Amino acid sequence: MMGSKVQRALSVAVLALGVGAGVPASAAMELTAFKQAVAVEASGNAAISAFYRERDYAPFWTTAEAAPMRSALLHAIAGAQAHGLPVARYDADALTALFHDVRTQRDVARAEVGAMRMFLAYARDVSSGVLSPADITDEIKRKVDRPDPAQLIQAFAQAESPEAFLRALPPDSPEYARLLRTKMRLERLIAEGGWGDKVPGYGQRPGDSGPQVVALRNRLIAMGYLSRSATRQYDAALQSAVQQFQLDHGLEPDGVAGRSTIDEVNVSPETRLRQVLVAMERERWLGDARGGMHVLVNITDFHARLIEEGEVVFETRSVVGQNRSTHRTPEFSDVMEHMIINPSWNVPRSIAVSEYLPQMMANPGAAGHLQLIDGSGRVVSRASIDFSRYNARNFPFDLKQPPSRGNALGQVKFMFPNPYNIYLHDTPSQHLFVREVRAFSHGCIRLDDPFDFAYALLALQTEDPKGFFHDRLATGRETKVDLETPLPVHIIYRTAMSDPRGRMQYRRDIYGRDAAIFDALRAAGVALAPVRG
Known part of the structure; x- marks a missing residue:
C-alpha cells in the first residue's frame, strides 16, 4: 500500500517536471535551476555531492527509468523493522510527502537527494549496525567495517538487480538469519500473550507435586520444552525438560528447578526479544569475515571454541574478567600468531x-x-x-614469574598480540571451572583444557601434535611456537545466540553491556514492535 502510494507520487513528480523524459530547449533554465538545487541539497554529504557532480547533476531517482530502483528501495525500507532498525530514519511517509508536494525544481531536488540519503542510511545501518560500539562503552574495542558511501552509491547504480543488491546488504551469516527468524517468532509469541503466568517459588525437584510444579510444567510447555500433559508430578519428562532448558541457558543441568533456573524460566519474551535485537546489532558489527577456521570466545557463555566452516571442532570452559572496571574482558577481533609453552608471567604494571x-x-x-x-x-x-x-x-x-607449574599463566599461553594485553592461557586455579558463573580473571581468558586446545591447533601443522607439545613442555624452558596458519580470534559478548543446530541459547548480561546497547538502540529509534494478530 505504502509502495504504490510513493510510486504514484513519484510518477506525478516525473511527469509534472519532465525529468528524465527529455528536456526541451525552452526548459533549459528550469533544468539549470534543478541542478543548482540538487547541488545545494547534497552539499552536506561529500559522497552524494561527488556522485551528482560527476554526472553533471543528472537525476538518478526521479526519472521514469528509475522505477525499479525506487521500488527496490521502498521494499527494503518496508522490511527495516524486521531487522530491528530505527524505522523513522527511513521514513517512507516523509519520502511520499516530498514527492507528493513537488511544485518547483527545488522540490524535485529535495526528493532526489532525500531518497539518496535514505538509501545510504538504510544501507549503512543494515550492513554494519545502527550504533558505533565505542559510543556505548570503551570496553567494546570492535572495529566496525563501515561501507564507503561513495562505493555504495556506485555499486547500487551499477547493480543489475537493485532488489538483489539491497537484499545482500545484511550480514550473510547463518547466525544473523537465525536471529532474524527468532525475532519474528518472539514478536508473534508476544502478540499471542507470551508464555503465560510466571512460576512461583523455587526448589521444585523430581518427585514433587502441586501447583508450583504445574506452573513450571505449563511454562515449559509454552516454551516448547515439553509436550502437553495433565500430570501434577515432577516426573522424568519434566526433569528432562528442565535439564534441556538449563543447557540452553548456561545453567548447571541438574534437573532441579532452583532459584537461578526459575529466574531464567520467568524471564519474559519481551526481554528475550531485546536480547535478540542487541545480538542482531552485534552481528552487524562483526560482519561476515569470521574466517573458515577461527577461535570464538563468548564472554557471557564462559567457553572458548575452535570453529571450522561453522562446526565446533573443539570446545572448553573458560574464565573471563571480573565485573570490575579494570578487569572486564574487552570485545575485539585479532589474529592468533603463536603459542608459548612454559611461559613467564610478566606482571602488568597496573597489577x-x-x-x-x-x-x-x-x-x-x-x-x-x-x-x-x-x-x-x-x-x-x-x-x-x-x-x-x-x-x-x-x-x-x-x-x-618464571616458568613453572604454579605460574599464573599455567604451562601454555596463546598469543594474538593486541594493545589490550589480552590472551588465552592455562591456569593453576582449576577449581574455578566448576563454577556456573566464571568471571574471576584480570581480563585475560583462562582455559580449562589448554593442552587439548594446543593439540587441536598443532594438528594443523604436525602429525604428532601431542608429542610435539610435550617434548617442548618437558624442557621447562620458555618456547615460542609459531602457527603456520594464523587464526582469527573473535572475542564476543552474546546473551542471545544459536547453537550449531539452530537452537537458541540465552545467557545473563554479566557486565551490563547488552542493557546499555539496547538503551542506545531505543534512543536511536528502535522499538519492540510485536506482530498483532
Missing part, C-alpha cells in the same frame, strides 16, 4: 603497583614467587630495596 607493591611495602618478602627486574632486565635482590620509598607513579621495577 604490580595496585596489588603487589602494597604487599611488599608491608612485607618485603611478600609475593616471593615473583622476581624483581630492574630497568636493565636484571633480577634484583629484595634485601636491598626499601619499598616504602615507592608508589604507583615512581615504582622502578618490573615483576616477573
